[in-house]
Amino acid sequence: MTIVIVGAGALGSHLILLARNWPCTLKVLDFDRVETKNVMSQFHTKMGMGRNKAQGIQQAMQGMFGVKIEAVPHKLVPENVQALLGGAGLVIDCTDNAEARRCIQAFVRKTNTPCLHGCLSASGDFAQIVWDEIFKEDEEGTPGQPTCENGDNLPFHAFAAAQIAIVAQKFLKTGIKRSSMLISDKIIPLN
Secondary structure, three states, rough: EEEEEOOOOOOOHHHHHHHOOOOOOOEEOOOOOOOOOHHHHHHOOOOOOOOOOHHHHHHHHHHOOOOOEEOOOOOOOOOOOOHHHHHOEEEEEEEOOOOHHHHHHHHHHHHHOOOEEEEEEOOOEEEEEEEEEHHOOOOOOOOOOOOOOOOOHHHHHHHHHHHHHHHHHHHHHOOOOOOOEEEOOEEEOOO
């Protein structure tokens, strides 16, 4: 099975670290570059500075664990969504913008592909882990609003990514889909 993780930032980068033992092919999509602020709050190394995030994490996973992932350094748009998400057995959305989420959602609904959305608040104290069947996109926040300018929210980002990994792993083993909200250190089931 191929699992496509869209977004290798605050959630996606930590999720990739936690998914390294899954019996699947991991395909990671991200068009952004690793910046200094990312090293403070995401699972990116200084060796990856200036590189594409998908390629940087590909290098880190290969170097640290010998895990090979497929890195796709492109922006997901309606014109390439079939090529980038086609063939996925599971899509995990770790993006931080409404445009990408709409593109993912349209594709997974059209193709009936299982999709788990991971969402972080800009304040860093709220997250959602929601299957597409019940996912409702919030209004887009203020453009450019920082979610991870420093390392202050790193523990919460990792906590949220761990919950995404747990939910996805349970689905892969049992087919059971659970959704939840995280507020600070509390997990609130949605189903």
